[in-house]
Amino acid sequence: MRPAGFLSIIRPANAVVAGLAAIVAYLIATGTLVPGVLLLLLVVTLITAAGNVINDYYDAEIDRINRPERPIPSGAVSRNAALIYAGILFCAGVFLAGFTSEICFALALVNSLLLVLYAAWLKSTPFFGNAAVSYLSASIFLFGGAFAGWTGFLHMLPVAAITFLAMLSREILKDAEDMEGDRAGGADTLPLRIGVKKSALLAFVFAIAAVAASAVPYAWWGPGYLLGIAIVDLVILAAAARALPCSDPAALKATGSTGLLKYGMFASLVIFTLSALFL
Numbered sequence: 001m002r003p004a005g006f007l008s009i010i011r012p013a014n015a016v017v018a019g020l021a022a023i024v025a026y027l028i029a030t031g032t033l034v035p036g037v038l039l040l041l042l043v044v045t046l047i048t049a050a051g052n053v054i055n056d057y058y059d060a061e062i063d064r065i066n067r068p069e070r071p072i073p074s075g076a077v078s079r080n081a082a083l084i085y086a087g088i089l090f091c092a093g094v095f096l097a098g099f100t101s102e103i104c105f106a107l108a109l110v111n112s113l114l115l116v117l118y119a120a121w122l123k124s125t126p127f128f129g130n131a132a133v134s135y136l137s138a139s140i141f142l143f144g145g146a147f148a149g150w151t152g153f154l155h156m157l158p159v160a161a162i163t164f165l166a167m168l169s170r171e172i173l174k175d176a177e178d179m180e181g182d183r184a185g186g187a188d189t190l191p192l193r194i195g196v197k198k199s200a201l202l203a204f205v206f207a208i209a210a211v212a213a214s215a216v217p218y219a220w221w222g223p224g225y226l227l228g229i230a231i232v233d234l235v236i237l238a239a240a241a242r243a244l245p246c247s248d249p250a251a252l253k254a255t256g257s258t259g260l261l262k263y264g265m266f267a268s269l270v271i272f273t274l275s276a277l278f279l
Contacts, residue, residue, distance in 0.1 A: 005076025006085060009056055010049035018140055019045035021269055025144025028159065028276045029152035036100070040144055043097045043108055050089035051115035051136070057082045058119040066181035090116075103146035103153055111136055111143075124187040130175065134167035158216040159272065163265070165210035169203040169240055170261040176200065177258065179249045196252055200243035207240035207261075214268070221279035228271040236264040 019041040026037050056063065056072050057079055064073040071077040077085075090112050097108035114122075114132060123129040138160040145156030175182065176191040176199045183192060191199040211233040218226050239260035246252040 005071040005074075006081075009053050009071040009077050009082060009085070010089070011052045012049070015045045015049040015052065016041075017266070017269075018048040018137075019043075021140045022144035022147075024269060024273045024276065025141040025156050025159070026147050026152070028141075028272060029145040029155045030148045031276065036147065037144075039096060039100050040104075040147055043093050043100065043104070044140055044143060046089050046093035046096070047108060047112055047115070050086045050093060050112070051119070053082050053086040053089065054116055055119040055123070057086060058123070062178075062181045062184070062187065065184055066178050101147055101149065103150065104143055107139060107143045107146060111139055124182075124189070126188055126190040126193050130168055130171040130190065133171055134164045137167045138164035158213065162210050162213045162216075162268070165206050165213060166236060166261065166265055166268070169206040169210065169236075170258055170265070172199050172203040172206070173240075173243055173252065173258050173261070176203075176243075176246075177249050177253045195247075196249060197244075197247055200240075200246055200252065204240045204244060207236050211237060217272075217275070221275040224279050225271065225275040228274065229268065232264055232267045232271055235267065236261060239264055 022040040022044040023033070023037045026040060027033055056070060056077075060072045060079055063070045068074065072079055072082060094105075094108050094112055097105045100108075114136060118129060118132045118136070122132045141156045141160045141163060142153055145152035145154075172190060175189040176196045179189070179191050179196070182189050190202075194202075214229050214233055215226070217229075239257050242255040242260070243252055243257040246255060
């Protein structure tokens with residue numbers, strides 16, 4: 001085992017960005033920031049990190065085929081150590097959530113359990129696994145809003161819907177890229193059921209739905225927001241459209257669609273932040 005493996009297995013950039021998204025959510029919901037939002041950052045970062053670790057724990061055999069460079073298949077972290085590490089991170093995140101609000105604590109607890117359930121079982125079920133991870137991403141915005149109570153929670157529902165739909169598009173395409181490893185590992189994903197072409201079409205439909213939902217915050221921020229999000233929407237649609245001609249996983253992976261969708265979602269987070277600050 002190597003110490004660096006314990007850092008890379010949590011995917012720190014991914015975990016910290018998730019934590020920052022919770023702060024952005026509070027900013028969107030209230031128009032201001034308070035020192036307590038640092039707790040949101042810590043809670044979401046820790047639980048997201050734990051989810052990444054437990055996911056790698058259950059995916060060790062599949063990753064030997066699809067992602068041999070990851071910490072467990074490469075030998076940087078043992079499976080047993082990863083399991084203990086995930087448990088510590090989950091406990092720390094849920095414990096800190098107890099100092100936020102009742103709604104936040106409930107979301108932290110439910111999402112921690114769902115992350116384990118996803119890694120252990122839902123990930124290998126057609127569509128429901130995709131929906132679960134998309135909800136988990138979207139719920140970060142609900143978590144941030146919930147720090148301001150039910151009013152903040154409800155205010156974040158449109159942003160959560162946008163995130164859910166965009167993530168669902170990306171998750172379906174990611175499964176289509178990983179069909180060979182999933183088949184070898186005994187997973188039963190949506191692309192294995194319906195093929196790459198139909199999966200790409202479905203992902204494109206969800207991308208269109210996400211773009212349509214992104215118009216809702218116009219009511220809060222006006223034309224300035226609409227201009228910024230329109231550029232991001234074009235990126236998301238272009239990313240999903242790239243996958244449409246593909247008929248096999250290798251061709252789909254070569255398009256870079258999932259990576260471009262990821263950048264598009266990060267860009268939307270920037271637009272939400274700038275809109276909340278200046279519009």
